[in-house]
Every structure is written in C-alpha cells, then in structure tokens.
Amino acid sequence: MGRKRTKSGKIRLAEVAELAGVSPITASRFFRNPEALSVAKRTRVESAARELGYVPNLAARALASQRTEVIGVLIPSLTNNVFSDVLRGIYDASEGSRYSIQLSNTRYSILQEEKLLRLFLAQKPAGLIVTGIDQTTESRTMLEAADCPIMQIMEIGPNPIDMMIGFSHYDAARAAIAHLFDQGHRRIGFVGARMDPRVQRRLDGYGAAMKEAGLHDQRLIVTTATPTSVTLGGALFADLLAREPDIDAVFCANDDLALGVLFECRRRDIAVPDQIAIVGFNDLEFMASAVPTLTSVRTNRYEMGSTAAAMLIEAIEGKRPEQPVLDLGFTVIERQSSQTQRQAASPRSPEWAPAVQNDSVTNDP
C-alpha cells in the first residue's frame, strides 16, 4: 500500500521520519530539542521536513504532551490606547517564540476576569498575563494554584502572585503634583474617569500630596465611572470650574481627559498655562504636539508588554528571573501646559516649532 498519508493529505511526522530514515520519535525530538540529536540526523530530519513542507499538528502535540503553547492575556479594554501599546509589546515579544497569544477582554470587570480565567486555566496555558493586582479572591486562588507562570502587569504592589511588572501609579501621581507645586500651583483640581483601580491609586497619590501640603480639598476632585473620552474631559472640567472657579491647575487621570480640558479652556478663552496649568497621564503621542504642548507622565507601556512576555516565556522555559517584580518607573515630561510664565519666557523650544520633548523628573528605579 506504500506509505500511509493522513486523510487530509497533510504531511505527518511519520512521513518526515521515514524520508529521513529515522524513527518518528527522533524526528519529534528534532522539533522540540534539536541539540539532543547527532548533527547527522539533525540535518537529515531538517532537510526531510523542508522537502515535504512539514508543519507540526499543534492539537496532537498539545494532546500528547498535556500542555499547550498558548499564553493567555487578560486586559480590561481593547480600545484604550494604553493597552494597545502594551499589547503590541506582548505580541512583538511572542513573535518568533513558539508561543501564541490568546487575548481576552475583561471590560474592567473582575468578575468577567474570573470567568475568563476559569476558561483559560481549563486549557492549561503555558503562561498567563493578567492586568493589575485587584483580582477577586477566587481568581487569586485559581492563579496561585495554576501550574504555569503568571505575570501581573500595569502596576506593582505587594504580594505578587508570581511575577509582576509595572510602576507605582501612586508615586507617579505624586510626582506630577510635586511638579505642579514646583511651578507654584496650589489649587490643583483632579479630573478622573472610569476610576479603575489604577486611576484610583493615582487619585490616592494626588490626595496624599495635597494633604501633605495642607491643600487638600474634596471639592477639587471630579470623577465619574463613565468610560474616558476627550469630550468627557471637557465636561468634567466644566463641572470642576463651575464648582471651584479659582483653581490654577488640573491633574488629569489620563491624556484624553487632558486634551478635553485643553479644548474646554480654549472654548472659554482660559489661557494655558497662565490661568490654568494642565497635566495629563501616559504621555500619548499627541501631547507633545498640542498647543500649548501638554505636560504628562510618561509610562513605559510598550516595554511593559514586551518585557512581560519575554520574562514569562523565560519562566515557562524554566529560567525564572532572579527578580520577579520589576518596576519600570515613569517620567514626568514637563511641557508648556504646566510651566509658569518665568520659565516659559525662555522656552526650550520656540512656540511655533514642532513640539520637542524635554524629559525631567525621571523615576527610573
């Protein structure tokens, strides 16, 4: 009958092995651990595989080996720019590795996260990336019991489940407020939307800084559970102004809100930064380009994603990092929107020039 062919006409490992003149198991090893083969067989299998155009059947491999080569990723939003940068890092780092990414959207719900976690874990992923440190206790239990490496990203905190990579949103917010204090601002408002745990911690950092300076005032804080948007930034700022017309600065929980505030200032002919300073968070690309250029807290999102995926893959392959918690820090990028008159008088870049960024107040741990 000659050599058997798989029903679908696809090449199997057995065919490769036959052509190479080795046993199937040896051919199998070639794909998983080539170093274990003698050079002679290695080249024979390699050329046989190439000649036949062999592609391994992942389902069969997963079934036989009792594990998959899938990294599960749980993020709260698919559309938030912040997460797309992180995601790009994750995908870039996973490319070229044998692992593929399985992505799911928790929509900022830890209950949804728990549900998805259960789904993921049931398929024995090779590793898992989850967002933040605020899982349900049930989720935490499952993650701790999981027999694969776990990476928590976006922020750092106590009691990592396994590995953790991010930065302190609390400290970042404090640094932003410190910068505003430096520039002489005192009545600093806070504008926040969505209020997920990380935004909440930024608010906490803001609150702590204000309290220490004896400047805290609950009425300076405007937040909403509504998803963030530029338009919302303008609306929240309008609320803030209506309540507290004497504010001299606004710290926005993210850059979209900051842009909305800027537009609202423009609508009302409020001079930025002379009448009101604006500071955003994340340092999205447009911040450097706005008029005036907008101060923001830069976070290393792409690096966070790529490092997380790279570390996770290392851990999957047995090389656990000596430092399981990595603080990627942040940088307050000071731009025109928060610089006082005196400093703006000798601008580092002329007003009309394509916005140039000047880094400062770095926190690189």
Add this chain to the structure above:
Amino acid sequence: MGRKRTKSGKIRLAEVAELAGVSPITASRFFRNPEALSVAKRTRVESAARELGYVPNLAARALASQRTEVIGVLIPSLTNNVFSDVLRGIYDASEGSRYSIQLSNTRYSILQEEKLLRLFLAQKPAGLIVTGIDQTTESRTMLEAADCPIMQIMEIGPNPIDMMIGFSHYDAARAAIAHLFDQGHRRIGFVGARMDPRVQRRLDGYGAAMKEAGLHDQRLIVTTATPTSVTLGGALFADLLAREPDIDAVFCANDDLALGVLFECRRRDIAVPDQIAIVGFNDLEFMASAVPTLTSVRTNRYEMGSTAAAMLIEAIEGKRPEQPVLDLGFTVIERQSSQTQRQAASPRSPEWAPAVQNDSVTNDP
C-alpha cells in the same frame, strides 16, 4: 481499580458519561449537538457534567475532529485606533460563540501577511478574517484554496475571495471633497501618511474629484510612508504650506493628521475654518470635541468588526449569507472646521458648547 482518572486529575468525557449512565459518544454529542439527544439523556448528561465540573479538552477535540474552533484575524496594526475599534467588534461578536480569536499583526506588510497566513492555514482554522483586498497572489491562492470561510474587511472591491465587508474609501474621499467644494473651497490640499492601500484609494478619490473640477494640482499633495501621528500631521502641513501658501482647505487621510494640522494652524495663527478648512477621516471621538470641532468622515468600524465576525461564524456553521459582500457606507460629519462664514454665522451649536455632531451627506447603501 475503580474508574480511571486522567493523569492530571481532570475530569474526562468518559467520567461524565459513566455518571450519566450513557456511552461516551452520547455524552460527546451532548456538547456538540444537544438536539440529537432525547430529552431524558440530555438532562442526565447535563447534570453529570455540571456535577463533575467537566471542561472539554479542546486539543483532543481538535485532533479527533480534524478542525479547530479558532478564527484567525490578520490586521496591519495593533495600535491604530481604527483597528482597535474593529477588533473590539470582532471580539464582542465572538464572545458567547464557541470560537476563539487568534490575532496577528501584519505590520502593513503583505509579505508578512502571507507568512502568517501560511502559519494560520496550517492549523486549519474554522474561519479567517483578513484586512483589505491587496493580498499577494500567493496569499490569494492559499485563501481561495482554504477549506474555511474567509472574510475580507475594511474595504470593498471587486472579486471577493469569499465574503467581504467594508466601504469604498474612494467614494468616501470624494464625498469629503464634494463637501469642501460645497463650502466654496478650491485649493484643497491632501495630507497623507503611511500610504497603505486604503489611504492610497482615498488619495485616488481626492484626485478624481479635483480633476473633475479642473482643480487638480500635484503640488497640493503631501504624503509620506512614515507611520501616521499627530505630530506628523503638523509637519506635513508645514511642508504643504511652505510649497503652496494659498491653499484654502486640507483633506487629511486620517484624524490624527487632522488634529496635527489644527495644532499647526493654531501655532501659526491661521484661522480655522476662515483661512483654512480642515477635514479628517474616521471620525474618532476627539474630532467632535476639538476647537473648532473637526469635520470628518465617519466609518462604522465597530459594526464592521462585529458584523464580520457574526457573518463568518454563520458561514462556518453552514448558513452562508445570501449577500456575501456588505457595504457599510460612511457619513461625512460636517463640523465647524469646514463650514464657511455664512453658515458659521448661524451655528447649529454655539461655539463654546460641548461639541454636538450634526450628521449629513450620509451614504448608507
């Protein structure tokens, strides 16, 4: 010895079947086609599965059935807002279905796309979503030979591989230019970046409209292969102005560029729309919020993703749509940035108000 347990301690279908007092194959059917079972057995299997907390092993299922429940998605960019909206639609529509999404990033390279396609096809996906209509001939051959439904998204054109959903970028650009003509503009510049095929077709639409009006001038067109950004919008606009100071409008290939142009106008004290009108493309959220509010061409991105996934799943399950090509149309959203003095004199929304959108020039096929 009692009942056998899987090595990992997980519940297998056989255990469920045993508890339910049916054969494994009957239990299997319960999960794939419950209607085929008698009501009695159906409930027995269901409660047995629940009691044991059974979760099917997808790898075994894929191996035995020779097909996966994976939908492959190939998009050019993970960070472009346009695609994140589409993706969200795809993920939302796939949720609740049995299918999972396998995402890959082609980085705007059709060679990379071909490579990824080969990878995907080798794993026999249940269906495939690819971006655009400009595949390599090799890719096209593979897709046509694939034994799963294929969905092309983002635009429509002749010769669909299988199914197609999108809109005409050419027509959308023409509609935008027609609107500018309506408003009395004649020297209309084009600013484009990245220049992927869809941006190219917008440029073609612009060119055709200008030619027909006898206003075409190659010097009005500024493009670059560089990835798009707000900052780049400002820079390209600066180039355009340097070359053609007498332009009275700019059509931007996307909204980020438009925002950059707006900021650059502000930097140079150019009045918008009085001196120069601005029209963007995609109608991202911030366009309605800018000062002045920015005219744009709205596209139905989320709907595109969700409909594509829903139609694909239907097709996978044998219910092919009677109409395999779906035109989702577009809408020119006219805002302050392109409305002439006369009309602005009686604004539909006061200048200072939170931006309100007024839809018009709809193309809903």
Add this chain to the structure above:
DNA sequence: AGGAACGTTGACAGCGCTACCAGCAACGAC
C-alpha cells in the same frame, strides 16, 4: 580489559475526543 558514564536512539502505549457506521426501537405506509 572491564565497567561506568554518557550521548543517542527507538518501541510502546497512550493523550481525550470524535468520525463512521451499525444497531435497535418505534412508527407509519402499503
């Protein structure tokens, strides 16, 4: 020279599920 140690290879036996087809009961048509 004998044996241990190492590097390399192969046989066997599944992994958990489903395709295929056969079997059986219940029912209606002729």
Add this chain to the structure above:
DNA sequence: GTCGTTGCTGGTAGCGCTGTCAACGTTCCT
C-alpha cells in the same frame, strides 16, 4: 404483516504526537 423510515444510541478505531524507559554504541577511567 412486511418493509422502509426516522430517531436515537453505542462500538470500534483512530486523529498525530510525545512521555517513559530501555537499549545501544562509544568513550573514558581505573
């Protein structure tokens, strides 16, 4: 009463790959 026909159920036989462990040849040491 016999013969389909339909609806449901089960047995058999893998899907393509890898874990385990034994066996082989070679080298190096004593």
